[in-house]
Amino acid sequence: GNITTGDQIAVTNQGNASINNQAGANITTQDQIAIGDTTNITNLPGGELNTGEVIQISPPPSIPIDNTLPQQLPQTPITPATPTVTNLVPQPITPSTPANNILQSNNPISNPTTTNITQSIQSNSTISTTNNPNLPNKKSDRQQININTDTKTALQNINIINNTPLTVAANSQTLTALEQNRNNEFTDHFGEDLLTQNTSIKNIREVLTDIARETGKNSAIIYVTAYQEELQLILYTSDSDPILKTVPAAHRQQLMEVVLKLRVQITTPSRRYTQSYLPPAQKLYNWLIAPISAELEAANIDTLLFSMDEGLRTLPVAVLHDGQQFLIEKYSLSLIPSISLMNTNYRPIQDTRVLAMGASEFIKQNSLPAVPVELKTISQQLWKGTQFLNQDFTRNNLLTQRQNYPYPIVHLATHAEFRPGAISNSYIQLWGNEQLQLDQMRQLGWNDPPVELLVLSACRTAVGDKNAELGFAGLAVAAGAKSALASVWYVSDEGTLGLMTEFYTQLNNAKIKAEALRQAQLAMLRGEVVITEGQLRGTAARGAVALPSELGKFENQNLSHPYYWAGFTIVGSPW
Template sequence: NLFYSQGLDPKSPRLLDDLNSNPTQQANLTYNRPPNLPLKYYQERVKSLSEQAHQLEDQISRRSPDFRTANQSVTIEAIQKLIPANTALVELVKYQPFNPKAKKDQRFGPPRYAAYVLHSQGDPQGIDLGEVELIESDLELFRLSLQDKGTRTAQLKQAARQVDQRLMEPVRKLLGSTRYILLSPEGELNLIPFEALVDQQQQYLVENYRFSYLTSGRDLLRLSQESASQTAPVLLGNPDFDRSAPELIANQNHGNLPSAHLTRSIDLSKLDFSPLPGTAEEVKAIADMLGVDPLLGAKATESAVKQINSPRILHIATHGFSESAPNQEQSTLYDNPMLLSGLVLAGFKQKRTGAENGVLTALEAVGLKLSGTELVVLSACDTGSGRISSGEGIYGLRRAFVIAGSQTQLISLRKVEDKATKELMLAYYQRLLDDNMGRTEALRQTQLDMLKDETYQHPYYWASFIVSGNWRPMKN
């Protein structure tokens, strides 16, 4: 785990090796349960590996100066200095009101959302947004409307407007003329694209505002200290789920699973996969722009991803998954929420029991070498999702690639259609590379163009992705 290893003393390589191998052991145990192993012993093994990881992290963190620095408290003044002019940091938080005068069992009220707004100058401002239950009920309706391209525009806009009235309309009163928002949502608010909300004039917010997503305001400290990698980009796409390149993978046990429909999403309970030919075309075209050779088919392996060393750009186009609500039996096995999100890569259907099983979980992604990587693009489904943990952001691939060291993540929040994603990605890279646009603005301009296109004007197509992290143009 590079996050812990930065500045690590030279006496600790064995601890680090043990920590780096632990996520793979957990992932393999989760997705390839040994046959004939009683459930009781299986659960004990899962628990033992999880406890071992926590112990290793504790030992390593004591030896890592960078880890201690990252966990020091920060002041509002320190963060405020890093907010650009004409920009506001907006943190949306969940809290429980407390009344010390009420009866003991009635002192805590129902959970509520609040917003805190901080400009580059002036005092922070706060505003209550209402009860969590009411807001999240509207969020669910909005999300369902976005997921169905058959939803009438008027119906979708009504759902989007309802959410905007509860969340962003009150915040806009504190923004003044500011149009650039560094947004740090909490809880279920992480799962919606704020760009697709609708204001009083029936316009999508993307038409008048620029959003960059952060896990918290303290991200600004990390982003201000980053350096850019000079290593060539790495692109993977259209993995061959039936097989993987033998020179890249060992310890293979073969098995067969049924195929599924053509969408960048999977249901782990069924373990169905289908080829995604659009991702091959997407990755080839982007690789031509970047002047590199992509890893396609049997070469798009989990092992290949784990061997990368701080590429300038990492682009992975494949199936993604996020299981936010495991059933009761699963919850005892998947105690680590970072095992509930991941990417599916070459050779998965071989159901290997060795070191690599064709699934890169979020837990394993944490250990990738991405320090200096300016952009990670996860062109898959549900890569921005994960189990909700109040105050801790999203436990999923989004969090994992931040911890691994990447500066910016372009990630999806829900099911993504293959062809539309290809068009969006090609337009995004063209603006990013040829026009030298900022990493957020390149996506926004692409979304605005799609909004004008009759084929893609429904938010189902253009509001699938968000940019999290560094919003500025790439340095190289």
């Protein structure tokens, strides 16, 4: 018969982590994650195979680390053990599984039902990712940054400003080299020069000052770079010179393990009613935020813009936790590719119109039954606009509607995938077999006049892949939009509807887009957005939203767990 499961996660501290699915008919699973000394994921369907992300992590050979600052280590080629993804039909093997569902050394598991196996990750690891199990396994791109000679030279010119080795003053050469490296990453991936402005320390401070005057929001820009032996943070504020802080405790390998563990703890269905995400969320807060918290407090900062290094661009920073509260409870947040690749102009978007388009039925992907309700509620009740559904959701119609009227907000309720490999692999699904590839988005002319906000309400990004991350973090600039709202993992239909309706409710009153998202996330966190008796209820006086019959089984559901809200991110300008 068929096999249908949720996420399948096999983790062992030592030995082989294996997932083995065999069915006479179809196999349908969500994400498959195997972490161990060696890994194996085997899917043997008699019919169709549909999986989510397939992630395998196995340790590389150990490399001695010299923590001398700031000299960088020479880049040493790493040849990890190659994990195996098999979707062809070998001789079926179904070993026994321990009754306690904890994967023992060299003990594969067979999954006729939902399997969730999680233990703490204690060994170093490297990440291998493929989104299509029908293709040969492809090792992910490098997991460590390669800095060019200019950056190495610049780092030697850092001036120590006090006796602690963790705080240094970054000179202009250091900052320029880092900015150029960031820009080059995105330019190489997208295949064109995306530069929107030339930046200097002076005009960055001027931008932050102007934004504060126009919006009343005090913003800070944080560059996060994960070197092999330490984490580096560079902080820009409007009223002081940039500072550079290093965190030797957070070497790259350890950092990436904790980032992955956080995602696994948040997105695993069996942990949806627990707080198992708190330990990694607190550890990441201590590495990424605590070292600069005093400076943020002194400058009265309320909005943070993160330019992240490879491996961190899909980190849900909203869920970082200081032991008392989530980061989103204190700051509005956004992810930027770099300062130079961001539109820094400010324009209020209240009293504007939205072009809302989407699909609820698909040929090869799961249906999205809440999309018709989402489009109608947003375009007719929460905002003014026009909606198009299913067969009217085509590239030609998208072009025509925006040419006929310069909608400042474009809302696309459909599947979108940021995938490994070339930029053309990432796409937004339109009606039928039609897809809008990421490298085609600039052809839509959304930069003239600019789309102020692009919303993708049902998307996800491949874990641990450099190119997928670049596609996500560069979404706004690639589309020619000032800002984008998207999610780093797929959120359930009812959860997406809850977040989106609350976001547009808050957008009416918020000064900036990131604050509207923050208020929507806080409403969900506080249990103010709930499903009761087949209706979605939020903070607005609009009343309840009736759910489609397909979602009627969710008679009572709390949407406060970070799975439902933490993955949504403002990409590009938060303003």
